[in-house]
Amino acid sequence: xxxxxxxxxxxxxxxxxxxxxxxxxxxxPPAEVFExxxxxxxxxxxxxxxxxxxxxxxxxxxxxxxxxxxxxxxAVRERILVYEPGARFVFTVTAISRPLLSRMVEDYRLxxxxxxxxxxxxxxxxxxxxxxxxVTPLLRPLFGHLFERSTQALRAHFGAA
Numbered sequence: 001x002x003x004x005x006x007x008x009x010x011x012x013x014x015x016x017x018x019x020x021x022x023x024x025x026x027x028x029p030p031a032e033v034f035e036x037x038x039x040x041x042x043x044x045x046x047x048x049x050x051x052x053x054x055x056x057x058x059x060x061x062x063x064x065x066x067x068x069x070x071x072x073x074x075a076v077r078e079r080i081l082v083y084e085p086g087a088r089f090v091f092t093v094t095a096i097s098r099p100l101l102s103r104m105v106e107d108y109r110l111x112x113x114x115x116x117x118x119x120x121x122x123x124x125x126x127x128x129x130x131x132x133x134x135v136t137p138l139l140r141p142l143f144g145h146l147f148e149r150s151t152q153a154l155r156a157h158f159g160a161a
Contacts, residue, residue: 002077002095008103008125010081010090016105016125018136020144022151026118028158030086030110033118036157037108038089040067046157048149066094074098078106086110100139103127122151 013019026033036042038061040053049072056066056077065080075097082090093104109121124147128136 002097003099005076005093005096005101006103007079007092007094008105009092010105010107012092012103012105013090013107013123013125016103016127018127018140019123019125020147021124022120022122022147024120024122024151024155025113025160026120026155026158027116027160028118029116030112030118032158033110033120033154034086034089034108036154038083038085043069046150046153048146048153067091074100076104081105082107099129100132101126102129120151120154122147 028036036046040055043053044050051070051072053067053069055061056068057064061067061080062083063080065083067078067080069076069078076093077095078091079094080089080091082088087110089108089110091106093101104124104126107121107123107125111119111121113119128139132139
């Protein structure tokens, strides 16, 4: 069963009161990092607790494309807002298998640094459903831990210590 999530625009990451932001380096060029976060067959290799991911819309992926991501205990349907290979990948969640969110956007900004490295600036902006807002402080560390593990797993995927 899917629960609708109100789609949000790219600007939601700048105005959301609740967000996680990670700024880290990956020892790979931006084009490879972009593929690792956007292509299902690459994403499945490093994202913790991932059970599957697939494009719902026909290829090639672009802004407006939809994918489904199944995690342990939860699934989300995502609509791509920005698809700029090697530079930026942004999506909004449009449906979720558990009624946790009223809005969510993830924004990955990639830029080349050093010798073949990529700076990743990843923001996860969200708004919990009204009924969950009182317990959000308890849930935040759980989701924060997942995202933190994800940054470490992406770095390790490309051979970073």
